Amino acid sequence: MASPLAPEADWVRVRVSGKVNLALRVGAVRPNGYHPLATVFQSVSLFDEVGVRWAEPGRFTVSVVGEQAGLVPADGRNLAVKAAKLLAQQYGPHRFGADLVIRKTIPVAGGMAGGSANAAGALLACSVLWDLDTPPDELRSFGARLGADVPFQLMGGTALGTGRGDELVPVLSRGTYHWVLALSDDELSTPAVFGRFDELNPDAPADLPMPTDVMNALVAGDAAALGAALVNDLAPAAASLRPELSRILDAGRDLGALGAIVSGAGPTCAFLAANEAAAVDLSVQLSSEGLCRAVRRVTGPVPGARLITT
Numbered sequence: 001m002a003s004p005l006a007p008e009a010d011w012v013r014v015r016v017s018g019k020v021n022l023a024l025r026v027g028a029v030r031p032n033g034y035h036p037l038a039t040v041f042q043s044v045s046l047f048d049e050v051g052v053r054w055a056e057p058g059r060f061t062v063s064v065v066g067e068q069a070g071l072v073p074a075d076g077r078n079l080a081v082k083a084a085k086l087l088a089q090q091y092g093p094h095r096f097g098a099d100l101v102i103r104k105t106i107p108v109a110g111g112m113a114g115g116s117a118n119a120a121g122a123l124l125a126c127s128v129l130w131d132l133d134t135p136p137d138e139l140r141s142f143g144a145r146l147g148a149d150v151p152f153q154l155m156g157g158t159a160l161g162t163g164r165g166d167e168l169v170p171v172l173s174r175g176t177y178h179w180v181l182a183l184s185d186d187e188l189s190t191p192a193v194f195g196r197f198d199e200l201n202p203d204a205p206a207d208l209p210m211p212t213d214v215m216n217a218l219v220a221g222d223a224a225a226l227g228a229a230l231v232n233d234l235a236p237a238a239a240s241l242r243p244e245l246s247r248i249l250d251a252g253r254d255l256g257a258l259g260a261i262v263s264g265a266g267p268t269c270a271f272l273a274a275n276e277a278a279a280v281d282l283s284v285q286l287s288s289e290g291l292c293r294a295v296r297r298v299t300g301p302v303p304g305a306r307l308i309t310t
């Protein structure tokens with residue numbers, strides 16, 4: 001990462017990806033405030049970079065560059081800083097400090113777990129910087145303390161998440177899927193969407209159906225079946241807070257997408273295309289409709305947090 005702060009060689013850099021939920025089943029809120037989830041995550045090729053370098057013990061700073069950088073807290077509220085501090089706390093509170101730089105491309109508060117991805121990146125990068133050799137399962141358990149999506153953002157690929165979405169099992173997925181993302185002008189607060197979900201679903205089930213249609217389509221590498229099986233229980237809540245989401249989803253379907261879904265708690269919408277050429281056509285046409293801030297073509301699955309070695 002080109003940094004205004006120091007020579008390149010001082011930095012450990014990690015690449016992290018955004019995610020789309022191919023299935024997101026949500027149950028009734030538990031007394032502890034969490035909603036049980038049964039979700040299938042897929043990492044997609046929209047990447048942030050997290051760079052870290054040594055700082056004096058106890059000092060943690062962050063600067064954020066790139067799209068929407070101004071929407072991200074550049075202080076101790078930043079999830080990547082929380083991640084670095086958590087790791088330092090575990091291994092020696094008085095030994096470690098770090099300067100962090102985050103290059104953002106994943107939409108902020110867009111339902112693609114960008115903050116969780118940055119936390120995952122900071123955990124891996126600091127573990128390498130400080131020479132801790134933290135085993136992957138330990139990094140994942142630190143990640144779960146920072147947020148339910150952090151363990152998946154460390155792992156990447158395609159996975160079934162249960163519990164709060166942090167109990168992960170890899171899912172077999174054949175082939176590459178071509179997605180078109182419609183990015184929104186506005187952020188959408190995940191807690192607000194869950195709150196509306198509770199209002200709309202007073203009888204939400206305690207036990208959730210497993211998203212078997214989605215998993216079968218992934219095993220078969222069948223994009224058409226996957227498009228038909230995409231499901232998000234949060235979509236009605238997100239659309240009731242942002243009615244334009246229904247118009248964007250309809251537009252993508254009318255333009256020939258195999259499937260259309262709100263990503264996580266939104267407002268990013270994801271459209272599945274049959275192949276790369278269809279994704280190019282869809283993205284051009286969707287852009288010209290002028291319904292969203294920007295359109296991006298991505299593929300999945302891709303890896304989760306990975307060191308950048310060049």
Ligand code: ATP
Nearest residue numbers: 078079080108109110111112113114115116118190
């Ligand atoms: P989630 O569904 O996990 O809440 P999201 O993908 O919809 O998240 P994020 O981009 O993770 O959204 O941002 C959620 C909020 O977290 C933002 O409003 C932002 O202020 C805050 N935040 C803290 N740290 C970060 C970070 N490193 N990157 C992005 N947002 C961050």
